[in-house]
Amino acid sequence: MLKTASWSKRAYSSVPVTYFHPTIYALSTSPGQKSAIAVVRVTGTHSKYILQQLTGSQNEPVARRASLRNLYSAVREKKILLDSSLTLYFANPRSFTGEDMLELHLHGGRAVVKSVLKAIEELGDRKNGLDIRYAQPGEFSQRAFQNGRMDLTQIEGVGELIDAETETQRRSATSGLTGQNKQVFDRWRSTIVSNIAQLTALIDFGDDAEIEDIDHIVEAARQEMHGLREEMHRFVRKVDRSSILQNGIKVALLGSPNAGKSSLLNCITNEDTSNVSNIPGTTRDAIDVPIDVKGYKVVLCDTAGIRHESEDRIELEGIKRAKAKAFQCDLAVLVVDPTKKPYIGPGLRELVNTGIPHKNTIIAINKMDLVDPQTIKEVVLDLQTSFEKQFAITSVSCRDLRGIEELVNHLSAFFEEFTGTTTQDSDPIAVSRRVQEIMVKDVLFGVDEFLASSEDIVMASENLNYAADGIGKITGQSVGIEEVLGVVFSRFCVGK
Ligand SMILES: Nc1nc2c(ncn2[C@@H]2O[C@H](COP(=O)(O)OP(=O)(O)OP(=O)(O)O)[C@@H](O)[C@H]2O)c(=O)[nH]1
Structure with missing residues (x-):
């Protein structure tokens, strides 16, 4: 008696809630691209049937064991070899969806994938109870939810x-x-x-x-x-x-024309993303570049150089946008050219002191390869008296890359504090x-x-x-x- 009761309970619990739903299949790796391997996933009651038909073997598949199998077109009379594939079968409920599942690790050529998907499609026969169709977006995860494998x-x-x-x-x-x-x-x-x-x-x-x-x-x-x-x-x-962390920390690069903002962006990103030239005012608009700085997603914005005396309409528009970017950023990096006086023009001084006084700012004295240490000291002194707040000041050279690593460390220390995380040991949460x-x-x-x-x-x-x-x-x-x-x-x- 007892034996029957426990058996029937087990039999009942082994049927997923979605038992009568169609069996669905999809290419789970990137579609339309040639790759070494492409994975086709199948979930639902007919997964085992599909495996047996494709391999031409009625043997009971061993769950969770990878095996190398030839796959054939389902048209039995003309047995056409489609691919030699790694097959993995999962018996319910021990699968991602809680249903019987099948994974076919195919060779990643487009024609191979297409032929296997077609062969699976041809196995569908609704009139005879074989409801098999291509999956809708998110349907595998939806099955996992419906069968209690995962919560939302x-x-x-x-x-x-x-x-x-x-x-x-x-x-x-x-x-x-x-x-x-x-x-x-x-x-x-x-x-x-x-x-x-x-x-x-x-x-x-x-x-x-x-x-x-x-x-x-x-x-x-x-x-x-x-x-x-x-x-x-x-x-x-x-x-x-x-x-x-998800959306990216917004960092604006500010400075006078020709200070080296675009060069600094390129040094930090290691790419020629931004337009570098010795003609002041080259950057006419703000450019957003998403980058990874020590594990943080950062949206670095190169802006037009800010000066007061420009009369060029396009440049003036760029300056206006630079100011707007500065206002939206989480951190401003002020790039200073130590070879040109005044080190900080009135436009920039006003922006930092009154336009974005609530923003965190790091100052990078660029072109240190062109000046001696004494000049750098002078510039630092000048900067300390230019602003109402004291900022971290560091010197760099985009030419010989001195100080770049230190600047990146300054940035990542700021990101840690700003987001309340460290890349090593804290526990940010994403919902x-x-x-x-x-x-x-x-x-x-x-x-x-x-x-x-x-x-x-x-x-x-x-x-x-x-x-x-x-x-x-x-x-x-x-x-x-x-x-x-x-x-x-x-x-x-x-x-x-
Ligand atoms: N020697 C030296 N030259 C540099 C350094 N950084 C930039 N330059 C040069 O300075 C000039 C201006 O550099 P950019 O990066 O275009 O300056 P910018 O601030 O983006 O200029 P705008 O777009 O006009 O605002 C270029 O000729 C660069 O090669 C540096 O560290 N050392």
């Missing part, structure tokens, strides 16, 4: 990880992927739910309770939610700072814009309203419900799920 924050973490361009972005994305964020949300949710339960008990049975007991329970809930609100605000602040919005509009809103309304127990409990539902929307374990699913999965590409 983890799935979004996969998306962030694939989009990560720098080391710091990669590390922040792992907070979602590893379920770290989910643990935080789950803990918050259970705290809120336990307080809802306390209040519900008061609403239902409060008539029998002493007034002091009621006050005591309400006060305890208030205290707990106060603490939680603090923690939530800290989390949101950290997410804000982490999203700077999607969707999660950020729900945190503010639902979760924190509900908690704030609760703290404002805890005199009225029914209202207070409603507000906590609102906050808990918000967390449910974030992880995908509560009401409002349909409305969020579309947003989450539409960001994914086919095969992911």
